[in-house]
Amino acid sequence: MTTKPALPPSLAANPKLSSWINFAADGKVVVSPGKVEIGQGIVTALAQIAADELGVDIARVQMVRTSTSGSPNEGVTSGSLSVQHSGRAIRFACAEIRQIFLDTAADRLGVGSDVLAVNDGVITGPGNVSTSYWELAGEISLDRDATPGAIPKSSAQRTIAGSSLQRLDIPDKVFGRPRFIHDSLLPGMLHGRILRPELSRARLVELNEDGARKVGGLVAIVRDGNFTGVISETEEGAEAALAALRKGATWASGETLPDEDNFAEWLKGQPAVSTVIADKKAASTAAKVRTVKQQYSRPYIAHGSIAPSCAMAQWDGDRVRLWTHSQGVYNLRSDLVLVLKLPRENIIVEHMEGAGCYGHNGADDVALDAALLAKAVPGRPVRVQWSRTDEMSQAPFGAAMTVEVEADLDAEGEIVDWRHSIWGNGHTARPGRADQPTLLAATELATPFPRAISVDPPPTSGGGSDRNSVPLYDFPSWHVESHRLTIMPIRTSALRTLGAQGNVFAIESFLDELAFERGEDPVAFRLRHLSDPRSKAVIEAAARRANWKPAKQDGTGYGIGFSRYKNTGAYCAAVAEVEVAEDIRVKKLTLAVDVGEAVNPDGVLNQIEGGAIQATSWVLKERVRFDSTRITSNSWTEYPILRFSEVPDVDVEIISRPEIDPVGAGEAAHGPVTAAIANAVFDALGVRLRHLPITRDRLIAAMELSS
Numbered sequence: 001m002t003t004k005p006a007l008p009p010s011l012a013a014n015p016k017l018s019s020w021i022n023f024a025a026d027g028k029v030v031v032s033p034g035k036v037e038i039g040q041g042i043v044t045a046l047a048q049i050a051a052d053e054l055g056v057d058i059a060r061v062q063m064v065r066t067s068t069s070g071s072p073n074e075g076v077t078s079g080s081l082s083v084q085h086s087g088r089a090i091r092f093a094c095a096e097i098r099q100i101f102l103d104t105a106a107d108r109l110g111v112g113s114d115v116l117a118v119n120d121g122v123i124t125g126p127g128n129v130s131t132s133y134w135e136l137a138g139e140i141s142l143d144r145d146a147t148p149g150a151i152p153k154s155s156a157q158r159t160i161a162g163s164s165l166q167r168l169d170i171p172d173k174v175f176g177r178p179r180f181i182h183d184s185l186l187p188g189m190l191h192g193r194i195l196r197p198e199l200s201r202a203r204l205v206e207l208n209e210d211g212a213r214k215v216g217g218l219v220a221i222v223r224d225g226n227f228t229g230v231i232s233e234t235e236e237g238a239e240a241a242l243a244a245l246r247k248g249a250t251w252a253s254g255e256t257l258p259d260e261d262n263f264a265e266w267l268k269g270q271p272a273v274s275t276v277i278a279d280k281k282a283a284s285t286a287a288k289v290r291t292v293k294q295q296y297s298r299p300y301i302a303h304g305s306i307a308p309s310c311a312m313a314q315w316d317g318d319r320v321r322l323w324t325h326s327q328g329v330y331n332l333r334s335d336l337v338l339v340l341k342l343p344r345e346n347i348i349v350e351h352m353e354g355a356g357c358y359g360h361n362g363a364d365d366v367a368l369d370a371a372l373l374a375k376a377v378p379g380r381p382v383r384v385q386w387s388r389t390d391e392m393s394q395a396p397f398g399a400a401m402t403v404e405v406e407a408d409l410d411a412e413g414e415i416v417d418w419r420h421s422i423w424g425n426g427h428t429a430r431p432g433r434a435d436q437p438t439l440l441a442a443t444e445l446a447t448p449f450p451r452a453i454s455v456d457p458p459p460t461s462g463g464g465s466d467r468n469s470v471p472l473y474d475f476p477s478w479h480v481e482s483h484r485l486t487i488m489p490i491r492t493s494a495l496r497t498l499g500a501q502g503n504v505f506a507i508e509s510f511l512d513e514l515a516f517e518r519g520e521d522p523v524a525f526r527l528r529h530l531s532d533p534r535s536k537a538v539i540e541a542a543a544r545r546a547n548w549k550p551a552k553q554d555g556t557g558y559g560i561g562f563s564r565y566k567n568t569g570a571y572c573a574a575v576a577e578v579e580v581a582e583d584i585r586v587k588k589l590t591l592a593v594d595v596g597e598a599v600n601p602d603g604v605l606n607q608i609e610g611g612a613i614q615a616t617s618w619v620l621k622e623r624v625r626f627d628s629t630r631i632t633s634n635s636w637t638e639y640p641i642l643r644f645s646e647v648p649d650v651d652v653e654i655i656s657r658p659e660i661d662p663v664g665a666g667e668a669a670h671g672p673v674t675a676a677i678a679n680a681v682f683d684a685l686g687v688r689l690r691h692l693p694i695t696r697d698r699l700i701a702a703m704e705l706s707s
Contacts, residue, residue, distance in 0.1 A: 004148070005148035005149040006148050007092065007146055007147075007148050008085070008088040008089045008091075008092055009085060009089075010034065010072065010074050010085045010086055010088070010089035011088075011089035011092055011093055011146050013072075013073065013074075014034065014072035014073060014074070014089070015145040015146045016142075016143065016144070016145060016146075017093055017096065017097060017142040017143075017144055017145070017146055018141075018142035018143045018144075019032065019070065019071070019072050020032060020033070020072060020089065020090060020093045021050065021054075021090075021093055021094060021097055021142065022142065023133050023134055023137040024062070025134070027060060027121070027134055028060055028061070028062040029050065029051075029054060029056055029060050029061050029062065029121070029133075030062050030064060031046065031047060031050045031061055031062065031063050031064065031090065032063075032064040032066075032070065032071050032072065033046050033063070033066065033071070033072065033074070033082075033086045033089075033090065034066055034071050034072035034073055034074025034075075034086060034330075035066070035074050035077045035081075035082040035085070035086040036065075036066045036077045036326075036327060036329070036351045036353075037169055037353055038077060038325070038327060038353065038354070038357040039353070039356070039357065040082065040603075040607060040666050041167050041169070041600065041603040041606060041607070042077075042082040042083060042086070042087075043063045043167070043168050043169050044165060044166075044167045044168045044169070044600055044603060045082075045083050045087065045599045045600045045603055046063065046082075046083070046086055046087055046090055047061040047063055047168060048160045048161045048163070048165060048599055048600060049083075049087050049090050049091050049094070049161055049599060050090050050094050051160045052153065052158045052159065052160040052161045053090075053091055053094030053095050053098060053152055053153060054094050054097065054098055054118070054121070054133070055098065055117075055118030055119060055120070055121065056118075056120050056121045056133075057120045058160055058165060060120070060121065063168065065350060065351050065352065066329055066350075066351040067329065067348065067349065067350040067351065068329050068330055068333050068347070068348055068349045068350075069348050069350070071329075072089070073330045074086055074089075075328055075330065075331065076327050076328035076331055076430060077327045077328065078327055078328075078359065078494060079461075079462055079566070079664070079667070080565060080569055080570065080663065080664025080665065080666045080667045080668065081664055082664060083599055083662045083663070083664055084569075084661070084662060084663045084664055087599065087662060088661065091152045092146065092150050092152060093146055093150075094152075095150040095151060095152040095153070096146055096147065096150035097142065098118065099113070099150065099151075100140060100142075101118075101123065101133055101136055101140065102116050102118070102123065104136050104139065104140055105123045105125075105131050105136060106125075108131060108136070109125055109129040109130075109131065110129075111125045111126060111129065121133045121134065123136075155597065155658035155659050158658075161597070161599045161600075162597070162598065162599065162601070162658055163600070163601075164600060164601045164602035164603075165600060165602075167600075167603065169353070179353055180307065180325075180352070180353050180354060180355050181310050181311070181312070181323060181324070181325050181352035181353065181354055182307050182310045182354070182355060182385070184312070184323070184352060186312060186314070186381040186383075187381075188379075188380050188381065189312070189380070189381045189382070189383055190219055190231050190232065190233060190377060190380050190381065190382045190383070191231070191232050191233070191234060191235045191237070191238040191382070191383055191384075191385070192229050192230065192231050192232075192238060192369070192370065192373040192374075192382045192383065192384040193229060193230055193232075193238045193239060193241070193242040193384065193385070193387075194227075194228070194229040194242075194369050194373075194384065194386070194390070194441075195228040195229060195230075195242060195245050195246060195249060196390060196394055197249075197251045197254065198393075198630050199251060199253060199254040199629050199630050200254040200255045200257055200489070200490075200626075200629060200630050200631070201254040201255045202251040202252055202253060202254035203226060203251065203252040203254070204225075204226045204228060204249060204250075204251055204252075205250050205251065205252050206249070206250035207223065207228065207245070207248055207249050207250075208247075208248030208249075209221055209245065209248060210248065211244035211245070211247055211248055212230060212241045212242075212244040212245040212248065214244070215232070215237055215240045215241040215244055216237060217232045217233035217234050217236075217237035218230065218231075218232055218237060218241050219231040219232055219233060219377060220373075220376045220377060221241075221245070222372065222373050222375075222376045224372070224444075224445050224446050225444055225445045225446030225447070225448060226444035226445070226448075227372060227441050227444040227445055228245070228249075229242075229369065229372070229373050229384075230242050230245060231373055231376060231377060231382055235385070253629070254629065254630075255489060256489075256628050256629070257489050257490065257626050257627065257628050257629065257630070258489055259628075260625065260626055260627070263297075263299070263400060264295065264297035264400075264402045264691065265402075267297075267400065267401075267402045267423040267424055267485065268402055268423045268483075270423075270485045270486075270487055271485065271486045271487060272423065272483040272484055272485050272486060273483070273484045273486060274481060274482070274483045274484075275466075275481065275482050275483075275484070276479070276480070276481050277459060277463070277466040277469055277470060277480040277481060277482055278469075278470045278478060278479070278480040279478075279479050279480075280475075280477050280478050280479075281477050282416070282417075282476035282477040285410075285416040285417070285476045285477065286410035286411070286412075286414065286416050287410060287411070287416075288408040288409070288410065288416055288417065289409060289410055289411045290408075290409055291406055291407070291408050291409070292406060292407050292409060292513070292514065292517075293404065293405070293406035293407075294404070294405055294406075294506075294509075294510055294513065294690060295402065295403070295404045295690060296402075296403045296404075296405070296502070296505060296506040296509060296510075296690045296691065297400070297401060297402045297403065297502075297690070297691045297692065298400060298401050298501065298502045298505065298618075298691075298692040299400050299622075299623040299624060299692060299693070300397040300398065300399065300400045300490060300492070300623070300624035301397060301398035301495055301618055301622050301623070301624065302391075302392055302395070302397055302398075302622065302624055302633070302639055303356070303357075303358050303359060303361040303391075303395060303397075303398075303495060304356070304358075304392075304622070304639065304641050305354070305355065305356030305357060305358070305361055305391065306355050306356040307354065307355035307356055308362070308385065308386040308387060308388055308390060308391035309325070309354070309361060309362035309363045309365065309366040309385075309386045309390075309391060309395065310325070310354065310366060310383065310384065310385045310386065311323065311324045311325075311363070311366045311367040311369065311370040311383070311384055312324075312370055312381050312382065312383045312384075313367070313370035313371040313373070313374040313381065313382055313384075314374055314379070314380065314381035314382070315374050315375055315377075315378045315379065316378070316379065317378070318342065318346055319342075319346045319347070319348075320336075320340065320342070320346065320347055320348075320371055320374070320375075321347075321348045321349075321350070322336070322347070322348070322349045322350065322367050322370065322371060323350050323351075323352050324349060324350070324351065324352065324363055324364070324366075324367040325351065325352055325353060325354025325357060325363045326349070326351065326363045326364050326367060326431075327357065327359075327360070327363070327430075328364075328430065328431065328432060329349040329350065329351050330349070330432065331430060331431045331432025331433065332349055332364050332367055332431050332432065333347050333349045333432070334431060334432035335364070335368070335431035335432055335437035335438065335439050335442070336349070336367070336368065336371060336437075338435075338436070338437045338442075338449075339368060339437050339439065339441075339442045339445075339449070340371060349367070358495060358496040358614070359398070359493070359494040359495040359496050360396050360428065360429070360430050360493035360494040360495070361391070361395045361396070362386055362390065362391055362394060362395035362396075362440075364430075364431050364438075364439055365394070365395065365439050365440040365441065366384050366385075366386050367439075368437075368439040368440070368441045368442065369384045369440075369441055370382055370383070370384040372441060388634070388635055388636070389634040389635065392631070392633060392634040392635065392639055393630070393631040393633075393634045394440060394491075395491075396429065396454075396491045396492055396493035396494075396495075397490060397491065397492055397493075397495065397624050398427070398492065398494075398495025398496075398498075399424045399425040399426065399427050399454065399465070399492040399495075399499070400424055400425070400490075400492075401422060401423070401424040401465065401499060401502035401503075402422070402423040402424065403420070403421070403422050403423075403469075403502055403503060403505075403506035404419075404420070404421045405418075405419070405420050405421075405506050405507065405510040406418075406419045407419070407510070407514065409514075413514075413517065413518050415475050415476070415514070415529075416476055416477070417475070417476065417477045417478065417479075418471060418475045418477070418478040418479075419478065419479045419480075420469050420470075420471075420478070420479070420480045420481075420503070420506070420507070421480075421481050421482075421483065422465050422466060422469060422481070422482045422483065422499065422502075422503065423483045423485070424465055424483075424484070424485065424499070424502075425453075425454050425465075425484065425485045425488050425490075425492040426453065426454035426455040426456045426464055426465065426484050426485075426492065427454060427456055427457075427464035427465055427467075427492065427493070427494055427495075427498040427499055428454055428455060428456065428457060428464055428493055428494045428498070429452045429453070429454040429455070429491075429492070429493040430493060430494060434452065436449050436450060436452060437449050437452075438452040438493075451488075451491075453485075453486060453487070453488045454488060454491075454492045454493055455484070456482070456484055456498075456499075457498075462498070462566040462568070463498070463499065463566070464484075464498045464499055465482045465484055465498070465499040466480065466482045466499060466503070467497070467498045467499040467500040467503060467566060468499070468500040468503045468504050468507075468563055468564075468565070468566065468567060468671060469482070469499065469503040469507075470567060471507060472530070472532065472535060472563070472564055472567060473511075473526070473529040473530060474529050474530065474531050475529070490624070490626065490631075496611075496614070496666070496667050496670060497565075497667045497670045497671065500563070500565060500566065500667065500670065500671050501615070501618065501670045501671050501674055503671070504561065504563040504670075504671025504672065504674065504675055505561075505671065505674045505675050505678065505692065507563075507675075508560075508561040508562065508563070508671070508672070508675030508676075508679070509675055509678050509679060509688075509690065511525065511526065512559070512560075512675075512679045512682065513688065516682075521549070522559075522560055522679065523539060523543045523548055523549075523560055526539055526560070526562060527539060527540070534564075534571050534594050534655075535562070535564060535571055537571075537592075537594065537655055538562065538571045538572060538573040538592040538593065538594050538655060539560070539562050539573040539592075540592075541573070541592035541653050541655060542560070542573035542574060542575050542590055542591055542592040542653070543560065543573075543575060545575075545590050545592065545651065545653050546558070546575035546577075546588075546590035546651075548560070548575060550577075552683070552684075555579055555580045555581055555684055555685075556577065556578065556579050556580075556587075556684055557577075557578050557580070557680040557681060557682065557683030557684025557685070558575060558576065558577055558578075558680050558683055559575070559576045559578070559675070559676045559677065559678065559679025559680030559681070559682070559683055560573065560574065560575050560576075560675075560676050560679060561573070561574050561576075561671065561672035561673060561674065561675030561676035561677075561679065562574075562672050562675075563668075563671045563672050565663075565664075565667055565668045565671075568663075569663040569664060569667075569668065570593055570594065570595045570596075570663050570664065570665050570668035571593065571594040571655075571668075572591060572592070572593045572594075572608070572668040572669050572671075572672050573591065573592050573672055574589055574590070574591045574612065574669060574672040574673045574675075574676040575589070575590040575591075575676060576588075576589055576673065576676035576677045576679070576680040577589075577590075577680065578677060578680040578681055578684055579684075580681065580684045580685055580699070582696075583696050584620055584681060584694060584695075584696065584699065585646065585648075586616050586619075586620070586646075586648040586677055586680075587648055587649065588648055588649040588650075588651065589612045589616070589648050589649070589650045589651070589673060589676070590651045590652075590653075591608055591612060591650070591651070591652045591653070591669060591672070591673070592652070592653045592654075592655060593608050593652060593653070593654055593655065593665060593668060593669070594654075594655040594657060595654070595662055595663050595664070595665050595668070596657050596660035596661055596662045596663055597657065597658045597659070597660060597661065597662040598654050598656055598658075598662070599662055601654055601656075603665075604654055604665045605652050605654065607664075607665040607666045607668075607669075608650075608652045608665055608668065608669050609650045609652060610666075611665075611666060611667060611668065611669035611670050611673070612648075612650050612652075612669045612670075612673045613642065613647055613648070613650065614642075614670065615669060615670040615671075615673035615674050615677075616642055616646075616647075616648060616673060616677065617641045617642035618670070618674065618692065618693065619673070619674050619677045619678065619692060619693055619694055620642065620646075620677070620693055620694060620695070621640045621641060621642060621693055621695070622639065622640075622641060622693060623639075623692075623693050624639070625638060625639070674692070677694070678690075678692075678694060681694055681699070685699070685703065686706075687699065687702045687703050687706055688702075689702055
């Protein structure tokens with residue numbers, strides 16, 4: 001039975017060819033993806049795919065920023081899906097467009113389309129006959145729907161995809177040209193700042209505006225319930241007015257936050273929705289002799305974007321235009337429709353790059369802030385910049401997790417049953433996915449919307465708390481369940497990997513504990529429990545490249561971690577070399593990755609290196625701190641991240657499989673690196689730390705406890 005051809009999902013959802021590709025009169029190919037550039041390099045990778053399929057030089061490709069005014073609606077740029085979804089859509093759209101132009105050229109030139117070739121957009125055939133995309137563009141309308149059955153070029157025919165071309169977005173950033181939204185200026189632009197409480201969810205009961213109104217350059221003070229902000233002619237004036245307004249504000253006490261020091265256990269005691277994620281029964285197994293059980297946890301993690309969130313908004317009558325570094329301009333617009341009570345067509349949301357984005361940070365929130373302030377000054381654009389304190393205390397965090405793993409062992413110490421349980425808040429409260437907005441200011445208005453409790457995406461979309469919780473290993477049976485909290489004292493939403501980092505940390509740490517107890521090499525132990533050849537290949541490649549296992553020096557240790565992101569995406573294995581003296585230092589990370597086709601190998605390397613370094617920061621340093629009334633880690637001092645002097649040497653091997661559809665690399669390294677570091681610390685000192693971050697103080701406490 002033959003499978004009927006189908007369009008890639010993003011192309012099926014946005015079938016109009018002209019919404020993806022157009023030919024400009026100046027000889028450019030205009031490509032308009034629905035995914036956004038957030039530093040991951042997709043502008044370049046998608047341009048490579050388009051150039052290859054159309055047969056044009058990449059210098060001709062002009063990438064258009066995503067906007068609700070005309071770009072395809074590809075939802076949110078997240079989950080390492082940009083190349084996988086947008087890339088496939090562009091590849092198939094371009095393949096069909098190329099064939100449309102070849103068929104039209106064949107009619108014009110009087111030859112068969114099968115004897116025509118395309119070189120940099122020029123179509124040539126026997127007898128030196130020729131035309132071009134741009135000569136034919138006037139008689140070909142791309143305002144037609146894509147049809148299934150287009151045949152992209154084979155991997156052997158591609159000359160641009162698969163090459164490490166220089167990223168298109170880097171020159172502007174290197175030379176300081178205004179590419180980031182933070183550096184952008186609009187004519188007549190005003191500056192806004194938002195007044196928010198230090199206490200968690202405190203209520204504004206009194207506001208003396210006298211001091212703020214004396215500040216030079218003040219244009220307006222805007223208040224709607226708890227939502228309060230200032231607008232000024234200058235940034236300095238906005239800061240001064242905000243400081244004066246803060247002195248005049250009186251707040252009612254807010255919510256009580258949980259006990260941070262007992263947080264892993266606190267999560268297990270809260271009301272939750274329990275879901276069985278996977279349940280596998282063995283036909284027959286050896287008899288259970290004993291059970292081993294351990295608990296692991298990770299804290300809340302902040303995005304820690306280098307530049308705090310920023311947005312611009314401008315009203316024209318009952319229409320508003322916003323500029324934002326949101327990951328999902330269409331989703332953001334859906335929430336704005338609910339809050340601003342405007343028709344969808346009256347809101348245009350345009351993407352601009354932001355300096356740091358790892359998930360649902362404050363970008364969407366600040367966009368609503370800007371829209372609410374700008375409404376007070378019709379016709380003039382208002383730029384709102386959050387402070388570092390805002391960013392580190394008001395934006396959503398990655399959810400804290402407690403994970404219990406237990407295994408039944410037979411008389412030989414082999415695994416006969418595996419159980420995995422997760423407790424924590426949901427991992428997403430992104431805009432545009434519910435009938436109520438999830439934006440911060442929406443909960444602060446005089447007529448407020450309810451505060452959304454984060455949920456988890458379904459397992460078919462990669463899951464949330466349960467992401468990567470189902471073992472890839474060939475255990476006879478397993479049971480995996482998730483307990484998602486129905487209360488949310490600390491705001492959570494999507495942060496890079498969602499629950500995958502916590503689950504892989506638990507699984508791979510527990511496997512190491514079982515291997516150590518057996519006296520078995522942890523690499524051999526993993527390989528013995530794997531049948532998937534691609535899984536085994538990345539582990540073998542990372543171990544070989546790291547020369548597993550080098551002779552240990554005092555205070556040094558080596559550890560390994562492995563996962564396939566979402567169990568459907570990129571394969572990644574990591575070997576960590578750590579040195580423990582006065583502090584814990586990750587000296588080197590050696591990784592192997594399989595993303596299928598590597599459209600831009602250097603881009604894949606960059607993503608794996610970046611993910612590995614960020615994971616190192618998460619493991620060794622990052623932890624949102626709070627007391628009973630507020631978030632206390634609201635600066636780099638209280639929320640330290642990895643310094644340049646602490647960055648490990650990162651060595652990456654790409655296992656190239658150009659014949660296999662590409663998947664994303666951005667989040668593949670976090671889980672394996674986390675586990676590899678934790679396992680290396682144990683290898684160095686013989687002390688197992690099961691709660692992140694692995695700090696010097698925690699290590700000393702664990703050593704004292706074990707002595």
